[in-house]
Amino acid sequence: MKQRKFLANNKAAASATTDAPRNEPEEKQSRLSPWTRALLLLIGSVCIFACTVAMCFALVNRSAETDPLPVQEPKELKYEVNLQPPASENIPAELEAPESVYGSNRLNILLIGLDTATNRTDTLVLFSVDIATKEAAMLSIPRDTYISGNFDDPRLNQVYKESESGERGIRAVKEMVKDMIGYWPDYYFVLDDAAMTGIVDLCGKIDFDVPEEPSYCDLSAGIQSLSASKAMKLLTFRNDYTEISTEPARIQRSFLQTLLTELLQDEEMIEYNARAIAGFADTDLSADDLAYLGHLLQGADMRSIYSRALPGEVIETDGKSYYQVDAEEAIHILNEAFNPLDEDLTVYDVNFRQLTGDSGEGSYSNFGFGNGQNNTGDGNTTDSSADTSENTDGSEATEAPTEPPAESDPPAESDPPAPTDSETTP
Numbered sequence: 001m002k003q004r005k006f007l008a009n010n011k012a013a014a015s016a017t018t019d020a021p022r023n024e025p026e027e028k029q030s031r032l033s034p035w036t037r038a039l040l041l042l043i044g045s046v047c048i049f050a051c052t053v054a055m056c057f058a059l060v061n062r063s064a065e066t067d068p069l070p071v072q073e074p075k076e077l078k079y080e081v082n083l084q085p086p087a088s089e090n091i092p093a094e095l096e097a098p099e100s101v102y103g104s105n106r107l108n109i110l111l112i113g114l115d116t117a118t119n120r121t122d123t124l125v126l127f128s129v130d131i132a133t134k135e136a137a138m139l140s141i142p143r144d145t146y147i148s149g150n151f152d153d154p155r156l157n158q159v160y161k162e163s164e165s166g167e168r169g170i171r172a173v174k175e176m177v178k179d180m181i182g183y184w185p186d187y188y189f190v191l192d193d194a195a196m197t198g199i200v201d202l203c204g205k206i207d208f209d210v211p212e213e214p215s216y217c218d219l220s221a222g223i224q225s226l227s228a229s230k231a232m233k234l235l236t237f238r239n240d241y242t243e244i245s246t247e248p249a250r251i252q253r254s255f256l257q258t259l260l261t262e263l264l265q266d267e268e269m270i271e272y273n274a275r276a277i278a279g280f281a282d283t284d285l286s287a288d289d290l291a292y293l294g295h296l297l298q299g300a301d302m303r304s305i306y307s308r309a310l311p312g313e314v315i316e317t318d319g320k321s322y323y324q325v326d327a328e329e330a331i332h333i334l335n336e337a338f339n340p341l342d343e344d345l346t347v348y349d350v351n352f353r354q355l356t357g358d359s360g361e362g363s364y365s366n367f368g369f370g371n372g373q374n375n376t377g378d379g380n381t382t383d384s385s386a387d388t389s390e391n392t393d394g395s396e397a398t399e400a401p402t403e404p405p406a407e408s409d410p411p412a413e414s415d416p417p418a419p420t421d422s423e424t425t426p
Helices: 002-030 034-066 156-162 166-181 193-203 228-235 247-263 267-280 287-297 327-337
Strands: 106-115 120-130 136-140 187-191 206-210 222-226 306-309 312-317 320-325
Touching: 106 166, 106 228, 120 156, 120 166, 120 247, 120 287, 136 247, 136 327, 156 166, 166 187, 187 193, 193 228, 193 247, 193 267, 206 228, 206 247, 222 228, 228 247, 247 306, 267 287, 306 327
Parallel strands: 106 187, 136 306
Antiparallel strands: 106 120, 120 136, 206 222, 312 320
Protein backbone atom coordinates (compact mmCIF):
# COMPACT_ATOMS: atom_id res chain seq x y z
CA MET A 1 0.00 0.00 0.00
CA LYS A 2 2.69 2.40 0.98
CA GLN A 3 4.50 1.61 -2.21
CA ARG A 4 1.47 2.40 -4.30
CA LYS A 5 0.89 5.70 -2.53
CA PHE A 6 4.53 6.66 -3.05
CA LEU A 7 4.31 5.90 -6.73
CA ALA A 8 1.06 7.74 -7.00
CA ASN A 9 2.57 10.81 -5.35
CA ASN A 10 5.62 10.64 -7.57
CA LYS A 11 3.42 10.41 -10.63
CA ALA A 12 1.37 13.42 -9.52
CA ALA A 13 4.52 15.40 -8.87
CA ALA A 14 5.93 14.43 -12.21
CA SER A 15 2.74 15.39 -13.90
CA ALA A 16 2.81 18.83 -12.22
CA THR A 17 6.43 19.27 -13.11
CA THR A 18 5.72 18.41 -16.75
CA ASP A 19 2.73 20.82 -17.06
CA ALA A 20 4.59 23.96 -15.73
CA PRO A 21 7.04 24.37 -18.60
CA ARG A 22 4.25 24.00 -21.14
CA ASN A 23 2.22 27.00 -19.74
CA GLU A 24 5.19 29.51 -19.24
CA PRO A 25 6.00 30.11 -22.95
CA GLU A 26 2.34 30.88 -23.68
CA GLU A 27 2.33 33.73 -21.07
CA LYS A 28 5.61 35.18 -22.42
CA GLN A 29 4.23 35.04 -26.00
CA SER A 30 1.14 37.04 -24.95
CA ARG A 31 3.18 40.06 -23.40
CA LEU A 32 6.02 42.47 -24.66
CA SER A 33 8.90 43.38 -22.43
CA PRO A 34 9.29 47.08 -21.32
CA TRP A 35 12.42 47.55 -23.42
CA THR A 36 10.58 46.35 -26.50
CA ARG A 37 7.66 48.70 -25.92
CA ALA A 38 10.03 51.66 -25.36
CA LEU A 39 11.90 50.90 -28.55
CA LEU A 40 8.68 50.71 -30.52
CA LEU A 41 7.46 54.04 -29.10
CA LEU A 42 10.78 55.71 -29.98
CA ILE A 43 10.64 54.43 -33.53
CA GLY A 44 7.04 55.64 -33.87
CA SER A 45 7.90 59.11 -32.56
CA VAL A 46 10.82 59.45 -34.96
CA CYS A 47 8.57 58.44 -37.86
CA ILE A 48 5.90 60.98 -36.88
CA PHE A 49 8.52 63.76 -36.51
CA ALA A 50 10.05 62.94 -39.87
CA CYS A 51 6.64 62.99 -41.54
CA THR A 52 5.82 66.35 -39.94
CA VAL A 53 9.10 67.91 -41.10
CA ALA A 54 8.61 66.57 -44.59
CA MET A 55 5.09 67.97 -44.70
CA CYS A 56 6.32 71.42 -43.56
CA PHE A 57 9.02 71.52 -46.25
CA ALA A 58 6.46 70.51 -48.83
CA LEU A 59 4.11 73.33 -47.77
CA VAL A 60 6.92 75.92 -47.76
CA ASN A 61 8.12 74.90 -51.21
CA ARG A 62 4.59 75.01 -52.56
CA SER A 63 4.01 78.48 -51.08
CA ALA A 64 7.30 79.79 -52.52
CA GLU A 65 6.40 78.53 -55.99
CA THR A 66 2.95 80.12 -56.01
CA ASP A 67 3.47 83.45 -54.17
CA PRO A 68 7.11 84.29 -53.48
CA LEU A 69 7.79 86.73 -50.63
CA PRO A 70 9.55 89.99 -51.57
CA VAL A 71 13.20 90.03 -50.69
CA GLN A 72 14.20 93.10 -48.67
CA GLU A 73 17.72 94.37 -48.91
CA PRO A 74 19.34 95.12 -45.54
CA LYS A 75 19.34 98.84 -44.77
CA GLU A 76 22.67 100.57 -44.42
CA LEU A 77 23.19 101.99 -40.96
CA LYS A 78 24.14 105.67 -40.87
CA TYR A 79 25.71 107.37 -37.90
CA GLU A 80 25.71 111.17 -37.58
CA VAL A 81 28.82 112.42 -35.85
CA ASN A 82 27.81 116.08 -36.13
CA LEU A 83 25.16 118.25 -37.72
CA GLN A 84 27.09 118.91 -40.94
CA PRO A 85 24.95 117.87 -43.93
CA PRO A 86 26.14 115.25 -46.41
CA ALA A 87 27.85 116.70 -49.44
CA SER A 88 25.73 117.25 -52.49
CA GLU A 89 26.13 114.73 -55.27
CA ASN A 90 27.71 117.24 -57.63
CA ILE A 91 30.31 118.48 -55.11
CA PRO A 92 33.71 116.78 -55.44
CA ALA A 93 34.64 114.78 -52.36
CA GLU A 94 37.90 116.67 -51.85
CA LEU A 95 36.05 119.98 -51.32
CA GLU A 96 34.95 120.87 -47.80
CA ALA A 97 32.24 123.33 -46.85
CA PRO A 98 33.43 126.75 -45.66
CA GLU A 99 33.25 127.03 -41.88
CA SER A 100 30.91 129.42 -40.12
CA VAL A 101 32.12 131.60 -37.26
CA TYR A 102 29.31 130.08 -35.20
CA GLY A 103 29.58 126.46 -36.40
CA SER A 104 26.29 126.89 -38.25
CA ASN A 105 25.11 125.50 -41.58
CA ARG A 106 24.19 129.06 -42.55
CA LEU A 107 26.99 131.17 -44.01
CA ASN A 108 26.83 134.97 -44.28
CA ILE A 109 29.12 136.64 -46.82
CA LEU A 110 29.36 140.42 -46.85
CA LEU A 111 29.46 141.67 -50.46
CA ILE A 112 31.10 145.10 -50.58
CA GLY A 113 30.73 147.31 -53.65
CA LEU A 114 33.68 149.69 -53.34
CA ASP A 115 34.05 152.94 -55.25
CA THR A 116 37.85 153.19 -55.50
CA ALA A 117 37.62 156.83 -56.64
CA THR A 118 35.96 157.98 -53.39
CA ASN A 119 36.89 155.08 -51.05
CA ARG A 120 33.25 154.68 -50.10
CA THR A 121 31.36 151.41 -49.84
CA ASP A 122 28.25 152.31 -51.82
CA THR A 123 26.98 148.73 -51.85
CA LEU A 124 26.70 146.44 -48.81
CA VAL A 125 24.79 143.20 -49.33
CA LEU A 126 24.66 140.30 -46.91
CA PHE A 127 24.58 137.13 -49.02
CA SER A 128 23.37 134.19 -46.94
CA VAL A 129 23.38 130.52 -48.00
CA ASP A 130 22.31 127.47 -46.03
CA ILE A 131 24.65 124.63 -47.03
CA ALA A 132 22.13 122.06 -45.77
CA THR A 133 19.08 123.23 -47.72
CA LYS A 134 20.89 125.15 -50.51
CA GLU A 135 18.62 128.14 -49.82
CA ALA A 136 20.15 131.54 -50.55
CA ALA A 137 19.08 135.06 -49.61
CA MET A 138 20.25 138.67 -50.04
CA LEU A 139 19.89 141.59 -47.67
CA SER A 140 20.87 145.15 -48.57
CA ILE A 141 22.16 147.47 -45.88
CA PRO A 142 21.50 150.92 -47.41
CA ARG A 143 24.59 153.10 -47.85
CA ASP A 144 23.05 156.10 -46.01
CA THR A 145 22.20 154.10 -42.88
CA TYR A 146 22.49 156.26 -39.76
CA ILE A 147 25.29 154.79 -37.61
CA SER A 148 26.94 155.19 -34.23
CA GLY A 149 30.62 155.95 -34.08
CA ASN A 150 33.21 158.70 -34.16
CA PHE A 151 32.73 159.58 -37.83
CA ASP A 152 32.72 162.95 -39.50
CA ASP A 153 29.66 161.86 -41.45
CA PRO A 154 27.67 159.20 -39.50
CA ARG A 155 26.49 157.21 -42.49
CA LEU A 156 27.46 153.64 -43.32
CA ASN A 157 29.31 154.20 -46.59
CA GLN A 158 31.86 156.43 -44.80
CA VAL A 159 33.19 153.74 -42.43
CA TYR A 160 35.71 152.28 -44.88
CA LYS A 161 37.04 155.68 -45.92
CA GLU A 162 37.35 157.12 -42.41
CA SER A 163 39.06 153.95 -41.12
CA GLU A 164 42.07 154.45 -43.41
CA SER A 165 40.66 152.08 -46.05
CA GLY A 166 42.47 148.87 -46.96
CA GLU A 167 42.57 145.98 -44.50
CA ARG A 168 41.69 148.21 -41.57
CA GLY A 169 38.75 149.62 -43.50
CA ILE A 170 37.39 146.14 -44.23
CA ARG A 171 37.74 145.21 -40.57
CA ALA A 172 35.94 148.39 -39.55
CA VAL A 173 33.06 147.68 -41.95
CA LYS A 174 32.71 144.13 -40.58
CA GLU A 175 32.73 145.46 -37.01
CA MET A 176 30.06 148.02 -37.84
CA VAL A 177 27.82 145.44 -39.53
CA LYS A 178 28.27 143.06 -36.59
CA ASP A 179 27.40 145.85 -34.16
CA MET A 180 24.19 146.56 -36.08
CA ILE A 181 22.85 143.06 -36.87
CA GLY A 182 24.12 141.23 -33.79
CA TYR A 183 26.52 138.69 -35.28
CA TRP A 184 29.71 138.57 -37.36
CA PRO A 185 29.62 138.03 -41.11
CA ASP A 186 31.59 134.84 -41.81
CA TYR A 187 33.41 136.14 -44.90
CA TYR A 188 33.69 139.22 -47.09
CA PHE A 189 34.05 139.78 -50.83
CA VAL A 190 35.01 143.15 -52.32
CA LEU A 191 33.56 144.10 -55.69
CA ASP A 192 35.82 146.85 -57.03
CA ASP A 193 37.04 147.74 -60.52
CA ALA A 194 39.65 144.95 -60.62
CA ALA A 195 37.27 142.25 -59.38
CA MET A 196 34.47 143.32 -61.72
CA THR A 197 36.80 143.38 -64.73
CA GLY A 198 37.94 139.83 -64.02
CA ILE A 199 34.40 138.53 -63.45
CA VAL A 200 33.05 140.11 -66.64
CA ASP A 201 35.94 138.53 -68.57
CA LEU A 202 35.01 135.12 -67.13
CA CYS A 203 31.32 135.52 -68.00
CA GLY A 204 31.98 136.84 -71.49
CA LYS A 205 29.08 139.27 -71.18
CA ILE A 206 26.48 140.22 -68.62
CA ASP A 207 23.06 141.03 -70.02
CA PHE A 208 21.04 143.12 -67.60
CA ASP A 209 17.76 144.99 -67.86
CA VAL A 210 18.60 148.43 -66.51
CA PRO A 211 15.48 150.01 -64.97
CA GLU A 212 14.03 153.23 -66.32
CA GLU A 213 16.19 156.20 -65.35
CA PRO A 214 18.21 154.89 -62.39
CA SER A 215 18.85 158.36 -61.01
CA TYR A 216 22.00 157.42 -59.09
CA CYS A 217 23.95 156.58 -62.26
CA ASP A 218 23.95 157.60 -65.92
CA LEU A 219 23.18 154.26 -67.60
CA SER A 220 20.53 154.04 -70.29
CA ALA A 221 17.42 152.01 -69.55
CA GLY A 222 16.75 148.66 -71.20
CA ILE A 223 18.47 145.30 -71.74
CA GLN A 224 22.15 145.70 -72.55
CA SER A 225 25.45 143.87 -72.27
CA LEU A 226 27.33 145.58 -69.47
CA SER A 227 31.07 146.13 -69.47
CA ALA A 228 32.96 146.13 -66.16
CA SER A 229 32.90 149.93 -65.95
CA LYS A 230 29.15 150.10 -66.60
CA ALA A 231 28.54 147.31 -64.09
CA MET A 232 30.39 149.28 -61.42
CA LYS A 233 28.09 152.23 -62.07
CA LEU A 234 25.26 150.08 -60.76
CA LEU A 235 27.20 149.45 -57.52
CA THR A 236 28.36 153.02 -56.91
CA PHE A 237 26.81 156.48 -56.81
CA ARG A 238 27.55 159.70 -58.60
CA ASN A 239 29.12 162.33 -56.37
CA ASP A 240 26.14 164.66 -56.80
CA TYR A 241 23.54 162.02 -55.88
CA THR A 242 21.93 162.97 -52.55
CA GLU A 243 18.59 161.14 -52.58
CA ILE A 244 17.95 158.75 -49.66
CA SER A 245 16.19 155.70 -51.05
CA THR A 246 16.27 151.89 -51.09
CA GLU A 247 15.58 151.76 -54.83
CA PRO A 248 19.32 151.70 -55.71
CA ALA A 249 19.77 148.82 -53.25
CA ARG A 250 17.05 146.86 -55.07
CA ILE A 251 18.77 147.43 -58.44
CA GLN A 252 22.13 146.42 -56.98
CA ARG A 253 20.74 143.13 -55.60
CA SER A 254 19.07 142.42 -58.92
CA PHE A 255 22.36 142.92 -60.75
CA LEU A 256 24.29 140.72 -58.29
CA GLN A 257 21.68 137.98 -58.72
CA THR A 258 22.16 138.15 -62.49
CA LEU A 259 25.94 138.08 -62.06
CA LEU A 260 25.84 134.96 -59.87
CA THR A 261 23.46 133.20 -62.25
CA GLU A 262 25.90 133.77 -65.12
CA LEU A 263 28.86 132.45 -63.11
CA LEU A 264 27.01 129.28 -62.08
CA GLN A 265 25.62 128.33 -65.49
CA ASP A 266 28.39 125.99 -66.64
CA GLU A 267 29.24 123.30 -64.09
CA GLU A 268 32.48 122.40 -65.86
CA MET A 269 33.76 125.97 -65.41
CA ILE A 270 32.93 126.36 -61.72
CA GLU A 271 36.30 125.31 -60.31
CA TYR A 272 38.22 127.24 -62.98
CA ASN A 273 36.17 130.36 -62.24
CA ALA A 274 36.62 129.89 -58.49
CA ARG A 275 40.42 129.74 -58.72
CA ALA A 276 40.53 132.70 -61.07
CA ILE A 277 38.29 134.84 -58.83
CA ALA A 278 40.27 133.93 -55.71
CA GLY A 279 43.36 135.20 -57.52
CA PHE A 280 42.17 138.68 -58.49
CA ALA A 281 39.50 139.53 -55.88
CA ASP A 282 39.94 140.89 -52.36
CA THR A 283 38.23 138.22 -50.25
CA ASP A 284 38.93 135.87 -47.37
CA LEU A 285 37.16 133.03 -49.19
CA SER A 286 39.64 130.52 -50.57
CA ALA A 287 39.46 129.04 -54.05
CA ASP A 288 38.14 125.79 -52.55
CA ASP A 289 35.50 127.71 -50.61
CA LEU A 290 34.31 129.44 -53.77
CA ALA A 291 34.34 126.15 -55.70
CA TYR A 292 32.29 124.41 -52.99
CA LEU A 293 29.67 127.17 -52.97
CA GLY A 294 29.64 127.20 -56.76
CA HIS A 295 28.93 123.46 -56.96
CA LEU A 296 26.37 123.74 -54.16
CA LEU A 297 24.36 126.44 -55.95
CA GLN A 298 25.10 125.32 -59.50
CA GLY A 299 22.09 125.57 -61.77
CA ALA A 300 20.07 127.63 -59.30
CA ASP A 301 18.38 130.78 -60.55
CA MET A 302 19.70 133.43 -58.19
CA ARG A 303 17.15 135.89 -59.54
CA SER A 304 14.35 134.11 -57.68
CA ILE A 305 15.93 133.99 -54.19
CA TYR A 306 14.75 135.83 -51.08
CA SER A 307 15.78 139.47 -51.52
CA ARG A 308 15.19 142.36 -49.12
CA ALA A 309 16.61 145.65 -47.84
CA LEU A 310 16.70 146.59 -44.19
CA PRO A 311 13.40 148.41 -43.60
CA GLY A 312 13.44 151.98 -42.34
CA GLU A 313 12.68 155.62 -43.04
CA VAL A 314 14.41 158.88 -43.90
CA ILE A 315 15.30 161.17 -41.00
CA GLU A 316 16.67 164.71 -40.88
CA THR A 317 19.22 165.93 -38.36
CA ASP A 318 21.55 168.93 -38.42
CA GLY A 319 20.46 169.73 -41.95
CA LYS A 320 21.39 166.30 -43.32
CA SER A 321 19.35 163.26 -44.37
CA TYR A 322 20.01 159.70 -43.20
CA TYR A 323 18.36 156.31 -43.41
CA GLN A 324 17.14 155.09 -40.02
CA VAL A 325 16.55 151.31 -39.78
CA ASP A 326 13.38 150.03 -38.13
CA ALA A 327 14.86 147.64 -35.56
CA GLU A 328 11.77 145.49 -34.95
CA GLU A 329 11.09 144.88 -38.65
CA ALA A 330 14.79 144.29 -39.28
CA ILE A 331 14.92 141.63 -36.56
CA HIS A 332 12.05 139.77 -38.23
CA ILE A 333 13.86 139.68 -41.59
CA LEU A 334 17.20 138.67 -40.03
CA ASN A 335 15.63 135.79 -38.12
CA GLU A 336 13.70 134.65 -41.16
CA ALA A 337 16.60 134.06 -43.56
CA PHE A 338 19.97 135.23 -42.22
CA ASN A 339 20.47 134.48 -38.52
CA PRO A 340 23.14 131.76 -37.95
CA LEU A 341 22.67 131.69 -34.17
CA ASP A 342 20.84 128.96 -32.26
CA GLU A 343 18.36 131.48 -30.85
CA ASP A 344 16.35 134.25 -32.47
CA LEU A 345 17.72 137.76 -32.35
CA THR A 346 15.97 140.27 -30.10
CA VAL A 347 16.05 144.05 -29.68
CA TYR A 348 18.83 143.51 -27.14
CA ASP A 349 21.09 141.88 -29.75
CA VAL A 350 20.96 144.53 -32.49
CA ASN A 351 22.07 148.15 -32.49
CA PHE A 352 20.47 150.30 -35.17
CA ARG A 353 21.06 153.92 -34.24
CA GLN A 354 17.91 155.93 -33.76
CA LEU A 355 17.43 159.67 -33.78
CA THR A 356 15.73 159.35 -30.39
CA GLY A 357 15.94 156.66 -27.74
CA ASP A 358 18.74 154.62 -26.21
CA SER A 359 20.76 153.82 -29.29
CA GLY A 360 24.23 155.01 -28.40
CA GLU A 361 23.70 158.65 -29.36
CA GLY A 362 26.61 160.83 -28.40
CA SER A 363 28.99 157.90 -27.86
CA TYR A 364 30.98 155.72 -30.21
CA SER A 365 33.00 152.57 -30.66
CA ASN A 366 36.46 152.90 -32.16
CA PHE A 367 35.57 150.88 -35.27
CA GLY A 368 38.55 149.52 -37.14
CA PHE A 369 40.94 150.48 -34.38
CA GLY A 370 39.58 148.14 -31.74
CA ASN A 371 38.49 148.79 -28.19
CA GLY A 372 41.20 147.35 -25.95
CA GLN A 373 41.54 143.85 -27.39
CA ASN A 374 38.61 143.81 -29.80
CA ASN A 375 37.68 140.61 -31.61
CA THR A 376 37.37 141.25 -35.34
CA GLY A 377 35.49 138.07 -36.13
CA ASP A 378 38.38 136.51 -38.00
CA GLY A 379 40.25 135.35 -34.93
CA ASN A 380 42.48 138.44 -34.77
CA THR A 381 42.54 141.24 -32.23
CA THR A 382 43.29 144.89 -32.76
CA ASP A 383 45.03 147.36 -30.53
CA SER A 384 43.15 150.34 -29.18
CA SER A 385 45.86 152.84 -30.04
CA ALA A 386 44.46 155.60 -32.23
CA ASP A 387 46.13 156.61 -35.46
CA THR A 388 45.57 159.69 -37.56
CA SER A 389 42.38 159.37 -39.62
CA GLU A 390 41.45 160.90 -42.91
CA ASN A 391 38.80 163.59 -42.94
CA THR A 392 36.17 163.91 -45.62
CA ASP A 393 37.96 166.88 -47.15
CA GLY A 394 41.14 164.84 -47.68
CA SER A 395 43.12 166.47 -44.86
CA GLU A 396 44.63 164.51 -42.02
CA ALA A 397 43.73 165.07 -38.40
CA THR A 398 46.81 165.87 -36.35
CA GLU A 399 45.34 164.60 -33.10
CA ALA A 400 43.48 161.38 -32.53
CA PRO A 401 40.10 161.63 -30.76
CA THR A 402 40.11 160.99 -27.06
CA GLU A 403 38.65 157.62 -26.08
CA PRO A 404 35.28 158.21 -24.34
CA PRO A 405 33.82 155.95 -21.63
CA ALA A 406 32.41 152.63 -22.86
CA GLU A 407 28.82 152.74 -24.02
CA SER A 408 27.79 150.25 -21.36
CA ASP A 409 28.91 152.55 -18.51
CA PRO A 410 25.93 154.69 -17.44
CA PRO A 411 26.74 158.35 -16.67
CA ALA A 412 26.78 159.45 -13.06
CA GLU A 413 23.89 161.54 -11.82
CA SER A 414 26.11 164.60 -11.68
CA ASP A 415 27.24 164.22 -15.28
CA PRO A 416 25.71 166.59 -17.83
CA PRO A 417 23.15 165.15 -20.26
CA ALA A 418 24.40 163.48 -23.44
CA PRO A 419 24.90 165.93 -26.32
CA THR A 420 22.27 166.16 -28.97
CA ASP A 421 22.80 165.23 -32.62
CA SER A 422 23.22 168.85 -33.53
CA GLU A 423 26.20 168.99 -31.16
CA THR A 424 27.87 165.74 -32.24
CA THR A 425 27.14 165.60 -35.95
CA PRO A 426 29.12 167.94 -38.17
